[in-house]
Amino acid sequence: MTNVSVIGLGIMGLPMATNLVDAGFSVTGYNRSQPKIDEFVAQGGSGAASVAEAARDADVIITMVPDSPDVEAVVTGDDGVFANAKPGALWIDASTIRPDVAKQLSDDARAAGIRPLDAPVSGGEQGAIDGVLSIMIGGEKADVDDAQNVLNAVGKTIVHVGPSGSGQTVKAANQLIVAANIQALAEAVVFLEAYGVDTEAGLTVLGGGLAGSKVLDQKGQKMLDRNFDPGFRLTLHNKDLGIVTAAAREANVSIPLGATVAQLVGNLVAQGDGGLDHSGLFTQVARSSGRK
Incomplete structure (x- = not known):
């Protein structure tokens, strides 16, 4: 897996995306505000004009947005991740959201042929910059194993804590x-x-x-x-x-x-x-x- 998309280039998402570029992945970034995309492109990434474009060719899609409704808005609908990601793609939600929402969205992702992981992070902005985040992951172990190289580029303590929703x-x-x-x-x-x-x-x-x-x-x-x-x-x-x-x-x-x-x-x-x-x-x- 080499094509990674990061949706949400804020305080945490931007340094995470940059670390993925530095680790040798081909990384596409999308953000609601264009200046953040421009900043990421200046650091070696590629920019997308929409969530759909970011998701379309990605092997791994990482979402890093503020709250449960934001995640729902990004992954659902005709322009969302679920409708546009290729079958078998990994979706890693690094946002911090309600566990029940994470579980429901994981079920919806599987129904769409996408492999979900709820993988919120801890370590703050500095941890994201240094690539040493602590990542707590809910989902299937086989999917966690497949995501390991990507996770290693942004985190240091990476632990599978149980089924979908457990990470949250x-x-x-x-x-x-x-x-x-x-x-x-x-x-x-x-x-x-x-x-x-x-x-x-x-x-x-x-x-x-x-x-x-x-x-x-x-x-x-x-x-x-x-x-x-x-x-x-x-x-x-x-x-x-x-x-x-x-x-x-x-x-x-x-x-x-x-x-x-x-x-x-x-x-x-x-x-x-x-x-x-x-x-x-x-x-x-x-x-x-x-x-x-």
Whole structure:
């Protein structure tokens, strides 16, 4: 399999597509906005004028769009992936969407003769740039095996976690853990600053102990610098936490911490801060503590 199409060239999709080009694949990119396509072409890829054109000759089609309705819009209809991909093509949805939608779309894909994998990713913009994303995959094992070379070009930790929909379920758990970690880190930074501690030194030693995490490594300095340029927007994390809370309710699982953090994220989005990086949770902690 050498022809890969990437539909959705945003913060995550563009570096993923570029890494596929660098790995030697023939890659076609499509995005709703032309400047992103132009940027990808400048980095060695090819551009498509529509979803149908992107899907038509691809052996592997990767979708990386914001939400469940966006995925549905891309894959269904006369101009969608299912109507235009060749039989036997692999469809890898790297978006983060509802598990039930992933399962239904996987069934629809198989009915259309396409092999689906729900394969959401974790690692943020930097992980996408570095090609070290963690990828959790739902689908048939044989299809996962066939997609391995493509997945290796964009990820480092690649795990088949079960049948269709399972990847999205694991991603929901991931987003729950990440949000809770960011909130705890934000509170810790404000706490350290209130006592006049050398915060950079403090985070260094915390990162070397049990409190260490990738969240601390990637988001701690952003909080110290008050730099909340988006790597992953709060509005998207708000959407993801909606998925988590709804799925937990369906399964009769209690997530009191998750529900609290979901409310805090939702508050920031409602106040107009949804464009901040999710480390922007820090701003709410700082304000409520009377600090800047």
